[in-house]
Amino acid sequence: MRLLSLFKLIGFIRLVIAQDSLLPPDFKEKAPFWLKALRKLFTFGTKKFDQDSRGVELSKKLQSLGPTYIKLGQSLATRPDIVGLKLAKDLQYLQDSLPAFPMKIVEKLLADELDQPVSALFDDFGPPVAAASIAQVHKAKLKDGTPVAVKILRPGIDQKLTTELSTFMFVAHAVEALIPAARRLRPVEGVRTLWDSVKLEIDLRMEAAALSEMRENTLKDDKFDVPEVIWEATARRVVTMHWSDGTKASDLEALQAAGHDMQDLSTRLIQAFLTHALRDGFFHGDMHQGNLLICPDGTFVAIDLGIIGRLDTNSRRFLAEILYGFITRDYRRVAQTHFDAGYVPNSKSMEAFAQALRAIGEPIRGQDADSISMGRVLTQLFEVTEQFDMQTQPQLLLLQKTMVVVEGVARSFDPKLNIWDAADPVVSGWIKSELGPEAILKDAVDGVQRAAKSIGRLPDTLARVERNQEQLEKILSDKGFKIHSEDEKKNTLKPWIVISGLTLGGYLTYRIFQ
Template structure:
């Protein structure tokens, strides 16, 4: 399978409500357990992109510990400080491979619209355009580095939540370096329970944190599924993979807050109804710097 097909499978792996529990479990292997490309290629990419000698900068540089459709991650140790880091490296030739797959998607979408006019209401061409914009943003790791740094700054004082520190001088378009995050993958239920963590409390905290980031900061993790979360030994939730982030303007945040407040407080149902009848708010979902609704322009206009 090409990278775009794999990426689509990753999305479906987080939607057991759509594909069923059994298929969703089978598709989870696409999240981070794909065959990696050779270590020598990864080291060559790091050396070329960062213009450094890998052995001079890193005292250790492991084989890939996780590999997905677009990139793979290596565990490494900085020679000067001894700090452990995660080095994310794009797959060689990923841009051309993705373009080839997306062109096939566009062809299929056009055929669907021609052969099955009733399917036009699903807007298959717009779906592919949106998908293309999201993934294209993930092909420039500088955008993800910037997103991780902004997200870390916003959430630095949030108890029970961690964002790995970005290493700006060891990041580029095809390489991103963050602090290493040790923890249990959020989809490893057996290990989480064995460690004594309360799954219900963790789930509630994830929801509260998501709403807090969206409504307080207007900048939130828009891909916070179990594959992008770890549970630290002390119970902290660790966020990973900042390729798809969302932004909400102030008006939208207020409108959503009123709706949520109205749902929790029946006496305010009239206020909720009024806010729902207000002019449509502007929600900007960004894959790094690409707009959710208008991927060709950098940000969607409100």
């Protein structure tokens, strides 16, 4: 089984290299003759697709190879630093579309997972309304009449994915061991990220938890919704949620016919995504048209949270500083952010890096709004990674990929969207609230509150110290050591009180004036 998987992977690599991908941009000009000949020999008999149809043809080929390769293609679409900008864009055509599995298997799987037959939980359990690489979705009704969507994992998919991903990991380790130049791209880390993502996708309880978390995060958000999970009808291979009626974001004619303000939809979508990434550090990692519904009142409904992204505080600050720096043309600020985050080695010149960033940012000035792309700017950052020895950051790659997809959806609503104007209120607001004077004052107040709690606990702490001292003295006395008199004990305790007071005072001073 592993050998067959390895042959399939080699076939995929041959196919991709035949499209002039997985190779350095200057391969044709700088590679030695013997290496070019080896490349031709390795790809002999493999079809090279036309540039205009390459994305569609590759997508079809990946679908024929199976769900693991669909996921690999989706992952490579987030890695322009490995496959090149053109192929990364082409792979975004990839669609998850496979034949549905029979209802008999559906009924058995549901009974096994939920410990009761379909008829005990659902009424009007319908045929599949969507069939993807990992799972398929059915529309049904609960016994109380509530319409729901039931997502069911494909039989045997977890074993198949595990086998093939272990092969990917074997090859990634071999590449890092045999090709030192590839280590900067961290192929092992890339496969591990893909594997972690897939493991989450094949446990639908994790998707249910992601739905629940995003629903809580966005409950107070204007016109953004996430379906509520039905936990009693959810298990490892099944997730059930409230059914959402809405128009798919891809059906532009229906949206326009329904009277939606397309410019408003466009702006709100960008702002919603950035709000989730910056405010919550938790965002939908696959926010394409098929995973977005739009209700009659303009509310966005996000579905299919099999892929999610998380950003820690430092990554959120990094993202906000980059976007704010490009919005305000402060390229040195963007460069400083990269150096502070440790993404660029200190051995490199910050001024040279700022200059490279200016070369990316300035050409967009003065262009028409529909020519200015945030996704393109973030993608172009990958083009300077090798020059400045920047290591790949997997969590930011998913963010970049998702941002490109979201921007594409937003521009489908409004081709004239000015992406920077749409982003400015969210980015500027986050910078002000998290990094500005208000944030510093809030930190100081929090420090005082924590210090006050420490003061309140001081008597108890000193009492515990005294009890411990008494217990220690009893133990020592039992072993024949000299014990202090009561006056000596009081004098012994005084230095502890002085030290505690000085420490607490210093802490208060530090927290207030740091």
